[in-house]
Amino acid sequence: MNSLLIEAPAVAIAAAAGLTAYGAVYPRAQIFGRTICRTDSPRKLAITFDDGPNPAITPKLLDLLDRYDAKATFFLIGKFVRECPELVKETFARGHLVGNHTETHLNLFRLTPMQIRVELRLCHDAISRAAGAPPKWFRPPYGFRNPWVIPAACELGCQTVMWTLIPGDWREKPAEWLIQRMQPIGQHAQRNSGNGPDSPANGTGDVLCLHDGTHRQLNGDRTRTLAALEHWLPRWRDLGLEFVTIAEAVRAPAP
Numbered sequence: 098m099n100s101l102l103i104e105a106p107a108v109a110i111a112a113a114a115g116l117t118a119y120g121a122v123y124p125r126a127q128i129f130g131r132t133i134c135r136t137d138s139p140r141k142l143a144i145t146f147d148d149g150p151n152p153a154i155t156p157k158l159l160d161l162l163d164r165y166d167a168k169a170t171f172f173l174i175g176k177f178v179r180e181c182p183e184l185v186k187e188t189f190a191r192g193h194l195v196g197n198h199t200e201t202h203l204n205l206f207r208l209t210p211m212q213i214r215v216e217l218r219l220c221h222d223a224i225s226r227a228a229g230a231p232p233k234w235f236r237p238p239y240g241f242r243n244p245w246v247i248p249a250a251c252e253l254g255c256q257t258v259m260w261t262l263i264p265g266d267w268r269e270k271p272a273e274w275l276i277q278r279m280q281p282i283g284q285h286a287q288r289n290s291g292n293g294p295d296s297p298a299n300g301t302g303d304v305l306c307l308h309d310g311t312h313r314q315l316n317g318d319r320t321r322t323l324a325a326l327e328h329w330l331p332r333w334r335d336l337g338l339e340f341v342t343i344a345e346a347v348r349a350p351a352p
C-alpha cells in the first residue's frame with residue numbers, strides 16, 4: 098500500500114492539532130477570535146493583574162498605584178469577588194477597571210460551551226453586584242481559549258484581553274529574578290522614545306500580565322509582585338510611560 102495514503106491524513110491531523118494548540122495557548126493568536134494584546138501607543142503601558150481580589154495584597158497594591166497616579170486593570174475570580182465585594186468596589190472606585198477571569202479559574206479549553214458560559218456568567222454577575230457595573234473585559238485563565246471562549250465573552254459584552262509580557266510572578270523565585278524578567282518593558286520604551294526614522298510613530302505599547310492573587314486560595318503571597326512594581330514604577334515613569342487601564346489602552350494614540 099502507498100504509505101502516503103496512510104501518512105497524509107496523519108500529517109494533516111498533526112498540523113491541525115498544532116494549529117489548535119497555537120490558537121489556544123499563544124497569547125497573540127487570533128484564530129479563535131479577536132483579542133486585545135497591545136496598547137495603541139508605545140507611551141502607554143497597560144498593567145493588568147489576575148487572580149484577585151486578594152485582601153493580603155490588593156489594598157497595598159492600590160496604595161502603590163496611587164503613588165504613581167497609575168491606573169490598572171484587575172481580572173477577578175468570581176468566587177473571591179463574593180468573599181470580598183468591598184475590595185472590588187474600592188478598586189473600581191479608585192479609577193481602576195475590573196474584568197472577568199471566570200468563577201473558579203478552570204482551564205476553559207477542556208470545558209463544553211455550556212460549562213464555559215456558566216463560568217463566565219457567574220463571575221460576570223458577582224462583579225456586576227460588587228462594582229455596581231458589569232465588566233467589559235475578560236481574560237481566560239492560563240490564557241487558554243477554544244472556539245467557544247471568546248464568543249461566550251462577547252455574549253456578555255466583554256472583549257478578551259491577552260498580553261505582550263507575562264514575567265511569571267507566580268513562580269517561587271526572589272523579587273530580583275522577577276525584576277529582571279520585567280526589564281523588556283523599559284527596553285521597549287527606550288527603543289520607542291526616539292524621533293529617528295526607525296522610531297515607530299504609530300507603534301504599540303505593552304500589556305503586562307501580573308498576579309495580585311492566586312487562584313488556589315485567598316490571601317496568597319504576592320509580596321514579590323509588589324516589590325518588583327515598587328522597583329519599576331518610578332523608573333518607567335521617568336522613561337515617559339503612562340500607566341493606563343485597558344479601556345484607555347485601546348482608545349486612541351497618546352499625543
Ligand SMILES: [Zn+2]
Nearest residue numbers: 147148238239
Ligand atoms: Zn489566572
